[in-house]
Amino acid sequence: MSTQFLTISPSPHIHSGESVNKLMYGVLIALAPALAVSFYVFGLGAVIVTLIAVLSCVFFEYILTKYLLHREPAITDGSAVITGVLLAFNVPSNLPWWIIIIGSLVAIGVGKISFGGLGNNPFNPALVGRVFLLISFPVQMTSWPLPLENAWQLADAATGATPLGLIKEGLSTGKPLSDLMQEVPSYVSLLLGNVGGSVGEVSALALIIGVIYMLWKKIITWHIPVAMLGTAFIFTGGLWLINPEKFADPVFHLLTGGLLLGAFFMATDYVTSPMTTKAMLIFGAGVGFITIVIREFGSYPEGVSFAILIMNGFVPLMNKYIKPKRFGVKKNG
Amino acid sequence: MSLLTINNVKTFPKGGIHPADHKLSAGVPIKKLDPPAQVAIPLSQHIGAPATPVVEKREKVKVGQLIAKGNGFVSANIHATISGIVTKVDKVIDSTGYKRDAIIIKAGREGEEWADGIDLSDDLITEITLEREDIIKKIADAGIVGMGGATFPSHVKLSVPKGRTAEYLIINGVECEPYLTADHRLMLEKGAEIIVGARLLMRALGVEKAIIGIEKNKPDAIEKMAELTANEKGITVQPLKVQYPQGGEKQLIKAVLNREVPSGGLPIDVGVVVHNVGTAFAVYEAVQKNKPLVERVVTVTGKDVKNPSNFLVRIGTPVMQLIDAAGGIPEHTGKVVSGGPMMGKALNSLDVPVAKGTSGILLIPNEEAKRGEIKPCIRCTKCVQVCPMGLEPYLLMTLTQKEMYEEVEKEKTMDCIECGSCSFICPSDRPLLDYIRLGKRTVASLIRERNN
Ligand code: SF4
Ligand code: SF4
Numbered sequence: 001m002s003t004q005f006l007t008i009s010p011s012p013h014i015h016s017g018e019s020v021n022k023l024m025y026g027v028l029i030a031l032a033p034a035l036a037v038s039f040y041v042f043g044l045g046a047v048i049v050t051l052i053a054v055l056s057c058v059f060f061e062y063i064l065t066k067y068l069l070h071r072e073p074a075i076t077d078g079s080a081v082i083t084g085v086l087l088a089f090n091v092p093s094n095l096p097w098w099i100i101i102i103g104s105l106v107a108i109g110v111g112k113i114s115f116g117g118l119g120n121n122p123f124n125p126a127l128v129g130r131v132f133l134l135i136s137f138p139v140q141m142t143s144w145p146l147p148l149e150n151a152w153q154l155a156d157a158a159t160g161a162t163p164l165g166l167i168k169e170g171l172s173t174g175k176p177l178s179d180l181m182q183e184v185p186s187y188v189s190l191l192l193g194n195v196g197g198s199v200g201e202v203s204a205l206a207l208i209i210g211v212i213y214m215l216w217k218k219i220i221t222w223h224i225p226v227a228m229l230g231t232a233f234i235f236t237g238g239l240w241l242i243n244p245e246k247f248a249d250p251v252f253h254l255l256t257g258g259l260l261l262g263a264f265f266m267a268t269d270y271v272t273s274p275m276t277t278k279a280m281l282i283f284g285a286g287v288g289f290i291t292i293v294i295r296e297f298g299s300y301p302e303g304v305s306f307a308i309l310i311m312n313g314f315v316p317l318m319n320k321y322i323k324p325k326r327f328g329v330k331k332n333g
Numbered sequence: 334m335s336l337l338t339i340n341n342v343k344t345f346p347k348g349g350i351h352p353a354d355h356k357l358s359a360g361v362p363i364k365k366l367d368p369p370a371q372v373a374i375p376l377s378q379h380i381g382a383p384a385t386p387v388v389e390k391r392e393k394v395k396v397g398q399l400i401a402k403g404n405g406f407v408s409a410n411i412h413a414t415i416s417g418i419v420t421k422v423d424k425v426i427d428s429t430g431y432k433r434d435a436i437i438i439k440a441g442r443e444g445e446e447w448a449d450g451i452d453l454s455d456d457l458i459t460e461i462t463l464e465r466e467d468i469i470k471k472i473a474d475a476g477i478v479g480m481g482g483a484t485f486p487s488h489v490k491l492s493v494p495k496g497r498t499a500e501y502l503i504i505n506g507v508e509c510e511p512y513l514t515a516d517h518r519l520m521l522e523k524g525a526e527i528i529v530g531a532r533l534l535m536r537a538l539g540v541e542k543a544i545i546g547i548e549k550n551k552p553d554a555i556e557k558m559a560e561l562t563a564n565e566k567g568i569t570v571q572p573l574k575v576q577y578p579q580g581g582e583k584q585l586i587k588a589v590l591n592r593e594v595p596s597g598g599l600p601i602d603v604g605v606v607v608h609n610v611g612t613a614f615a616v617y618e619a620v621q622k623n624k625p626l627v628e629r630v631v632t633v634t635g636k637d638v639k640n641p642s643n644f645l646v647r648i649g650t651p652v653m654q655l656i657d658a659a660g661g662i663p664e665h666t667g668k669v670v671s672g673g674p675m676m677g678k679a680l681n682s683l684d685v686p687v688a689k690g691t692s693g694i695l696l697i698p699n700e701e702a703k704r705g706e707i708k709p710c711i712r713c714t715k716c717v718q719v720c721p722m723g724l725e726p727y728l729l730m731t732l733t734q735k736e737m738y739e740e741v742e743k744e745k746t747m748d749c750i751e752c753g754s755c756s757f758i759c760p761s762d763r764p765l766l767d768y769i770r771l772g773k774r775t776v777a778s779l780i781r782e783r784n785n
Contacts, residue, residue, distance in 0.1 A: 007668045007702040008430065008681050010767050012753030014352060014511065014674040014701065018760040020711055074708070119709040221718070270713045275725060277718075319728075326723040326745050327347065327583065328596035 023270075024078030026219045030210035031085050031265065037203040038093070042145060045093035046199045052097050054084030056104035064113040071117070079118050083107055086126035089199050089261060090305065091133065094145045099137055103129040123312045124272045127305045134305070144198075162198075163256045167248060168301040177245050181252075201258045211264040223277050225263040227284025228291075232259060235292045247296060259291065262304035272312045279315075279322040286311045342549055344574035345584040348721035350754045352577055352675070354550055358514045358634050358641035363522055365645045366658055368415045368445060372649025373425045373435040374400065378688040379478040380485045381407035386436060392419045393441070397448035397625050400436050403473070409486045409689075410476035413448075414627040414647040417441040426682045428671040428691065435686065438649070452622040459529050461536060461620075468537040468620055475619030476626045476689075480611030481505060481516070481580070482672050484690035487612055491537045493601060500604035502543040503589055504531050504613055506558070507573060507580030509548055510673025513693045515630040516610045518643045520547070520554040523614050524561050530613030531568060533620050538606055543568045544589050545610075550575045577675060578752040582607045584721050596748050611692075631655060631687055635696030637663035646687055652694055653683040667702025670695040675753045705762035716755035716765055722748045726755035726765040733772035738779060741772045747780075749773060 038046045061080035065073040087107050091100065107129025115121040134141045144162055170180040201207075214220045232253060239247040253259065258266075267273060267287050274283050287307045294303025377383035384401035388394060394413040401411040417440040424432040447453060463471065473488035493499050504527070508516040520527060531543050545562070547555045547570065555572050562568045571589050573579050583594045585607060592603040600607055608616075611629065618624040627648060634641040639660025646655060652669070656662050662683075670677040671691055716726040724745055732741045746769060755765040 006666075006679070006681060008679045009668075009704060010679075010764075010770065011670075011672075011677055011751075012675045012757050012766065013668060013670050013677065013679065013695070013697060014757065015705065015762070016350065016352070016758050018715065018758055019705070019762075020708055020760050023711075023713065023760055077708075079711075117709070119711050221714075270711050273712075275712060275714050275717050275727070323744075324717060324720075324723045324725065325347070326596060327587075327721065327748065328593050328598065329723075329745070330595075 020077045020079075023219055024082055026214065026217050027082050027265070028078060028085065030213045030219070031082070031089075033206035033209045034089070034203060034261070035085065037206040038089070038199045041202050042093035042199060045145060046088075048097070049091060049093050049095055049100060049199055050085060050088040052100045053088035053091075053104055054081055056101045057081070057084035057087065057108050060105055060108040061113070064109055065117060068113055069117055074118070077118065080108065083112070083125045083129075086265060087129050089201065089265075090126065090130040090258065091141060091198055092144045093199050094143070095140055099133060099140055102136075103133045106132040119271055121271055122316065123309055124266055124269050127266060127309050131305050131309060162301065163252075164295065164301040168295075171246065177248060181248070198258065198261075201261045204255045204260050207260045207264055211260075214264070214268075220268045221277065221280070223280035224267050224273060224284040224287075227281045228263045228267055228288040229254060229259070231285040231288030232292050235289060236296075239292075239296060253292065253295070257295075257302045258304040262287070262291070262308055266304075267308050267311075272315060274315050274318045274322065276319075276322055276324045278324070279318040282322070283311050283315065283318065286314070342572045342574050343588045344576050344579065345588045345721060347723060348719050348754065349576040349578065349584075350719050350757055351575070352511050352757065354511045354575065355634075355636070356512065356514050356517070356550065357636075357638070358632050358643055359517055359551075361514075361518070361640075361642050363518050363630055363643045363645050364658075366647075366650070366655070368396075368440065368647050369650045369654055370440045371420075371437065372414050372647060373423075373437050373651070373684075373686040374411060374414060374649040375425070375427045375433055375435040375686060375688055376401050376411060377427075377433055378411070378484060378648070378690060379409040380483070381405070381409070381489075383434065384408060384411045386422055388413075388419050388436065390419055390421055393417070394419060394438060395446045395448040397451050397627055399625075400438075403476070403486070407486060407489055409478050410474060410625070411436075412476060412625040412627050413438055414649050415440050416446040426685055428678050428680060428685050428688060430678070430681050435649075451624045453624070457525050457529070458621040459525075461529070461532055463533075463536075463620060465537055465539065468533050471620045472537070472616055474625070475615070477612060477615045477619055478626075478689050479609055480615060480629060480689065480692070481609035482676065482690045482692050483609075484688075487608065487616070490606055490608070491534070493538065493606075497601045498604060499538040499540050499601060499606050500542065501590060501606075502531065502535050502538055502540050503585060503605055503607045504534075504543060504545040504610055505580055505582075505585060505607050506545055506547040506551075506554065506610040507585060508551070509575075509577045509580040510675055510677075510693075511577075512634045512695050513632050513673045514634070515632045515643055515692050517551050517554055519614055519630055520551070520610055521557055524554075524557050526617040527610050527613045528558075528561050528565060528568065529621060530615070530617035532565075533616050534606075534608055534613060535567070540606075541567050545570045546573050546579075546585050546589050547571070548573050548575050548579055577754065578721060578750070581721065581750050581752055583750065596745065626689060629687070629689065629691065631691055632693035633659040633696075634693060635663065635666075635698070637666070637698055638696055639663070648689060649686045651684050651686055652680065655687065655694055656683065656696070663696060663698070665699045666696050667699035668697040670697060675757070676751065704764070707763055708761040710761055710763060713760060715758045715760065719754040719758045721752060721754065722750060724749060726759075726769060727763070729772055730763060730765050730768040733768045733775075738772070738775050742776045742779070746772045746776055
C-alpha cells in the first residue's frame with residue numbers, strides 16, 4: 001500500500017462523535033413532552049402556532065444567512081427549529097399567524113443573523129422575538145385561550161388570564177391573596193398542564209421530563225437551572241414568610257408562568273449563557289432574582305424573558321472576568 | 334486483592350473524558366519478534382540534544398554496544414540493537430515526519446552477538462547492591478528515557494535539584510490512552526522486575542514511599558501488582574478511575590496524592606517523581622542485568638488489524654515489519670499513528686523506525702481518519718468542562734487566531750498538557766489543540782525573547 005494515501009493530522013486522532021446537530025436534536029427531543037401537552041391542552045391553535053413559528057424561523061434563517069451573511073445556510077443544525085419552537089412556547093396559542101411571522105423575523109433577523117449567526121448572538125433569539133411582540137402587540141400577546149374546553153375549535157376561543165396575571169391584577173385591586181389563590185388552578189393542574197398560559201409553559205411535569213433528558217444526555221449541566229430556581233425559591237419564600245397576604249408561596253411561583261421553561265430551555269441556551277460553572281451559577285441566580293423582582297414589584301405579571309435578556313447582556317463581561325479554577329494556581333495569587 | 338484496594342479508587346477532580354477504550358490486545362501475551370535484517374537507529378529519540386555517534390562507517394558492532402553518546406546533560410546514550418555492520422549515518426524519516434540522522438546497521442550473517450557483560454537470562458535478581466550515584470550512572474549509561482512516550486532522559490529526572498527533596502516515587506501504570514496495552518502486558522508478565530526497578534528508582538531518589546497507579550480497566554494488573562507488593566515495604570498499588578488523561582503526570586499526582594504541581598512547575602516541586610512502568614522495567618534490566626535499552630514492547634492494534642498484538646521489538650525496526658507481524662495492513666487504512674489515538678503522531682511513512690518512546694502503532698480506518706468539517710463555536714462549554722488544566726480552549730483558539738498573544742499567555746496557554754480532550758469533545762469539530770499548540774509555540778518564543 002502506498003503511504004501517500006495516509007492522512008497526516010495532529011492529535012487527537014479520535015473524536016467523541018458529539019455534533020451540533022446531535023445536541024440541537026437532543027434539545028428538540030427534550031422539548032417534545034411539553035409540545036405534546038400543549039397540543040393536547042390548547043389543541044389545533046398550538047399546533048398551528050408552532051408550525052408557523054418553526055417554518056418561518058427556518059425560512060428566515062435560510063434566506064438571511066444566504067443573502068445577508070453570504071454563507072451556506074446551516075439550517076440542518078436544528079438551531080432555527082429550536083428558536084421556532086421556543087418562540088411558539090412563549091406566545092398564546094391563539095396568536096394571529098402574521099404576528100408570529102413578525103416575531104420569527106425579529107428573532108432570527110435581529111436576534112441572531114444581525115450579530116453574525118449561530119454562536120455570535122448575545123441575546124436569546126426566541127426571547128428577542130417574544131419581547132418585541134410583547135411590546136408591539138400587548139393585547140394579542142396577553143389574551144390567553146382557556147385550556148381544554150375549546151382545544152380543537154379555531155375561532156373565538158374564550159380567553160382568560162394566566163395564574164400570575166390573575167394574582168397581579170387581583171392584588172392591584174386590593175383583594176387579599178388568600179381569596180385570589182382560590183381562583184387559580186390547583187398545583188396538580190399546574191404540574192400537569194391544565195392551565196391558561198403560553199403554549200410551552202403549561203405543564204411543569206413535561207418540562208421536568210425534558211430537563212431530565214437533557215441532563216442525562218449531558219446536553220446541559222445543572223448549574224443554571226438550579227441556581228435560577230433555587231434563587232427564585234428562596235427569594236419568594238422569604239417574601240412569603242414576611243407577608244403571606246401579599247406574596248404568593250414559592251411553590252406557586254416555581255410552577256407558574258415561564259419560570260421552568262426559562263430555567264430549563266432558555267437560560268441554558270449555549271450561545272447566550274456563560275462559559276464557566278462559577279459564572280453559570282451567578283448568571284442563574286441573577287435571572288432568578290430579576291424574575292421575581294419583576295413579578296412581585298414590576299408592572300408585568302411575568303418577568304422571566306426580561307430577566308434572561310438582562311443577564312444575557314452581562315455574559316460577555318462574566319466570560320472576561322470569571323475564569324475557571326486553573327490547575328496549579330492558588331486561589332489568591 | 335483486598336477489598337480496600339478495590340474500593341479505594343481515586344481520580345483527578347477536574348475535567349477529563351471517557352473515550353471507548355478498545356484495548357483489543359489486552360489478552361495477547363508479549364511476543365518477541367526476531368531481530369530485523371536492518372535497523373535505523375535515530376540519534377534523537379529523546380527530549381534534549383541528539384546523541385553524537387561514536388562508531389565509524391563499516392564498523393562491526395555487537396548488540397548493546399554504545400554507538401552514540403549522549404550530548405550534554407539532557408540527552409541520552411544510544412546502543413546497537415542488532416549485531417552487524419554500521420553501513421552509514423543517514424537521514425531517515427522518523428516519527429516526527431522529518432528526516433533526521435540515524436545510524437543504519439545491517440545484520441551480520443553469523444548470528445547474534447551481544448556485547449560483553451550483559452545478562453540475558455530470565456533469572457530475577459532482587460538484591461540491590463549499588464548505591465544511589467551508581468544506579469543513576471547505570472541508568473544514564475543504558476540510555477533510558479521515559480518509555481510512556483514522553484522520552485525525557487530518566488537520569489535527569491532522578492537528579493533532584495538543590496533545594497528540593499523527593500518524597501514519593503509514583504510508578505505510572507495507568508495507560509489511559511485507548512488501544513494501548515504494552516504497559517498492561519508488561520505488568521502482567523514482568524511485574525516482579527518492575528518492582529525491583531521501582532526499588533532501584535526509590536534508592537536513586539532516596540525516597541521511602543512508592544505508589545503504583547493503575548486504571549481500573551486492568552483488574553488483573555492491579556491484582557498482580559498488589560500481590561507482588563504485599564510484602565514490599567513502602568510500595569503500594571493505587572487503583573484509579575478510568576478517565577482520560579489519568580496518566581498525565583500532573584493529573585496522576587493530583588489523583589494519587591492530592592498534590593497540585595504549580596503552574597509552570599515540575600512534579601519535584603511537590604516532592605514527587607513519576608516514572609512509567611516500562612521505564613521501571615528498563616531500569617531493572619540496566620542495573621540488575623547490565624542490559625542497555627535496545628528493545629521495547631510495542632502494541633500494534635486497530636479496529637481492522639487481523640491480530641492485534643504486543644511485540645517485544647528491537648529499537649530501529651521499521652514499523653512496517655511490526656504491522657506485517659500483526660497480520661498486515663488492513664485495506665482502507667487511512668492513518669497510521671505512532672502512540673495512542675489521543676496524543677500519538679500520525680506517520681507519513683511506514684519505514685519509520687521504532688524508537689525508545691514508541692508505545693504503540695495504531696492503524697485507523699479511512700472513515701475515522703478524516704476530521705469533521707469545522708463549524709462555528711456554539712459556546713457549549715464542553716471544552717471548558719473537559720480541560721483537566723482548567724483552561725478555556727475555545728478562548729485560546731480564538732485569541733490565537735486573532736494573534737492576541739499577550740492575552741493568550743495570560744490565559745495560561747503554557748499550562749496546556751496537549752491531552753487533546755478539548756478537540757475530542759468539541760461538537761463543532763474545532764481544531765482547538767492545533768491552535769493552542771501554535772499559540773504555545775509563539776508565546777514560548779516571545780518569553781524567550783523577553784528573557785534575553
Ligand atoms: S467545545 Fe467547541 S463548540 Fe463547544 S465551546 Fe468549546 S470550541 Fe465552542
Ligand atoms: S487545552 Fe490543553 S490541557 Fe486543556 S483539554 Fe485542550 S489539550 Fe488538554
